[in-house]
Amino acid sequence: MAHSARFAANAYASVDLATAVATASPHRLTLMLYDAALKNLDLVRSHMEAGRIAEKGEAMSRAMRIVNEGLKATLDLSQGDLAQNLNALYEYISTCLLKANLHNDTVLLTEARSLLAGMRDTWMAIATEVHAPAMVAKARAEFLRSAAAA
Helix, strand or coil: CHHHHHHHHHHHHHHHHHHHHHHCCHHHHHHHHHHHHHHHHHHHHHHHHHCCHHHHHHHHHHHHHHHHHHHHCCCCHHHCHHHHHHHHHHHHHHHHHHHHHHHCCHHHHHHHHHHHHHHHHHHHHHHHHHHHHHHHHHHHHHHHHHHHHC
16 A cells, blocks of 8 residues: 555656646756755765765766756857856866765865855856846736726
8 A cells, every 4th residue: 555655656756757747947947957956966965975885886977967967968069158157067066976876075076066056056146146037017007907907
């Protein structure tokens, strides 16, 4: 019974994630990648501290794939210095993660996580600025519609 409940919960979570990804804006997708990388790095630390080598390796692999295949690979390097600088930063983060994994180095793990967290927070602030005018316009339109109906 517990197995089927767990299976159902996992299936629901999988469908929920697929729906979130399918309906997300590019901005939201990037935010989701940052969140997933940070979550996996937290798991890495927990597994590292508990000596769970296999689990640490799996979480680290997921985090590194997110950085390299999700965040870094989507950069358009023809867009100038910002893209080039982000590429170099992702490369540095990947190197920190690789060394942290090889040597169980929590200092490097913390540095990589801190960099990603700062980038995530900046991305979130940008999203708020980008979407705020649209949210105000939508609220204004809804107010005008409700005022006209009254």
